[in-house]
Amino acid sequence: xxxxxxxxxxxxxxxxxxxxxxxxxxxxxxxxxxxxxxxxxxxxxxxxxxxxxxxxxxxxxxxxxxxxxxxxxxxxxxxxxxxxxxxxxxxxxxxxxxxxxxxxxxxxxxxxxxxxxxxxxxxxxxxxxxxxxxxxxxxxxxxxxxxxxxxxxxxxxxxxxxxxxxxxxxxxxxxxxxxxxxxxxxxxxxxxxxxxxxxxxxxxxxxxxxxxxxxxxxxxxxxxxxxxxxxxxxxxxxxxxxxxxxxxxxxxxxxxxxxxxxxxxxxxxxxxxxxxxxxxxxxxxxxx
Numbered sequence: 001x002x003x004x005x006x007x008x009x010x011x012x013x014x015x016x017x018x019x020x021x022x023x024x025x026x027x028x029x030x031x032x033x034x035x036x037x038x039x040x041x042x043x044x045x046x047x048x049x050x051x052x053x054x055x056x057x058x059x060x061x062x063x064x065x066x067x068x069x070x071x072x073x074x075x076x077x078x079x080x081x082x083x084x085x086x087x088x089x090x091x092x093x094x095x096x097x098x099x100x101x102x103x104x105x106x107x108x109x110x111x112x113x114x115x116x117x118x119x120x121x122x123x124x125x126x127x128x129x130x131x132x133x134x135x136x137x138x139x140x141x142x143x144x145x146x147x148x149x150x151x152x153x154x155x156x157x158x159x160x161x162x163x164x165x166x167x168x169x170x171x172x173x174x175x176x177x178x179x180x181x182x183x184x185x186x187x188x189x190x191x192x193x194x195x196x197x198x199x200x201x202x203x204x205x206x207x208x209x210x211x212x213x214x215x216x217x218x219x220x221x222x223x224x225x226x227x228x229x230x231x232x233x234x235x236x237x238x239x240x241x242x243x244x245x246x247x248x249x250x251x252x253x254x255x256x257x258x259x260x261x262x263x264x265x266x267x268x269x270x271x272x273x274x275x276x277x278x279x280x281x282x283x284x285x286x287x288x
Contacts, residue, residue: 068205068269068270069268069269069270070204070205070217070266070267070268070269070277070281071217072217073217073219073242073243073244073267073281074217074218074219074220074242075219075220075221075239075242076242076243076244078220141193141231141233142193142194143190143191143192143193143194143229144191144192144193144229144230144231144233145162145184145186145191145192145229145230146160146182146184146186146191146192146198146200146227146228146229146230147159147160147161147228147229147230148160148227148228149182149200149225149226149227149228150225150226150227151216151219151223151224151225151226152223152224152226153218153219153220153223153224154215154216154218154219155215156212156213156215156216158181158182158202158212159181159182160181160182160183160184160200160227161178161181161182161183161184162183162184162185162186162187163175163176163177163178163183163184163185163201164176164185164187164188165188175201177201177202177203177209178209179203179206179208179209179210180209180210180212181202181210181212182200182201182202182212182213183200183201183202184198184199184200185199185200185201185253186198189253189255189262190255190259191229192227192229192235192261193229193233193235193259194259195256195257195258195259196255196256196259196260197253197254197255197256197260197262198227198259198260198261198262199253199262199264200227200261200262200263200264201213201263201264201265202216202263202264202265203265203266204216204265204266204267204277204281205266213263213265213281216263216265216281216283217267217281219239219242219283220239220242221239221240221241221242222238222239222240223238223239224236224237224238224239224288225237225238225239225261225263225285227261235287236287236288237260237261237285237286237287237288238285238286238288239283239284239285240284240285240286241282241283241284242281242282242283242284243281243282244267244268244279244280244281244282245279245280245282246278246279246280247276247277247278247279247280249280252264252280252282258286259286259287260284260285260286261284261285261286262282262283262284262285263282263283263284263285264280264281264282264283265280265281266279266280266281267279267280267281
């Protein structure tokens, strides 16, 4: 008995499968691609608007995280030794005591005193009053420009470069700072190792210029600071003062008669509108 296949009636048995699986046309594919691109573009526009809105609110200090407050200096939270105050001793003078003193003085003047002869001696050799200071200065190496700074207490060891005064975007003169290193203003303040105020500054927290002085607030009184100059000579200091001052207070960079090292960075709270911190952290150190 002959068996007839249904598929052979139309010639190709796969023809019915192709009819049931209809593929989209090229025009439909292009339309779907355009719709996908449009949806992606709309999403990007919305994200851009949200980002701009967030940036504006961040500038105004409204959104969380727009105001950054740095920790208070450790040395300021500890009690400082009390400064000794002079005690005034009152001496009571009465008319009676004064009269006695005058009478005794009159008696002494009335009786001529006999002055004994005093032998004369050759004048001794007098040394200059600052002779010890001269000896110390002569023993110290000549001053130099800082190239390296180390503070063991906060595990800091950083390169130091020379900086000066530059113009900002608005044309204002500002003290130059450099990314990822500390800056010594050797030609504007003092060099290390000479009488005067050697000033070194560094960033505390930035997005693109590092935070070389991030933990400077942890310094305490008597912590050691080491500086090397351009001749690889080491100068050792110890911290004697830590304080916060307004950004407008430039007296901390003023020349001094004594030799000292001043480290400067930002402190307090960051103002996103003014684009600056509310304070400056000042660490003063003197030679060991």
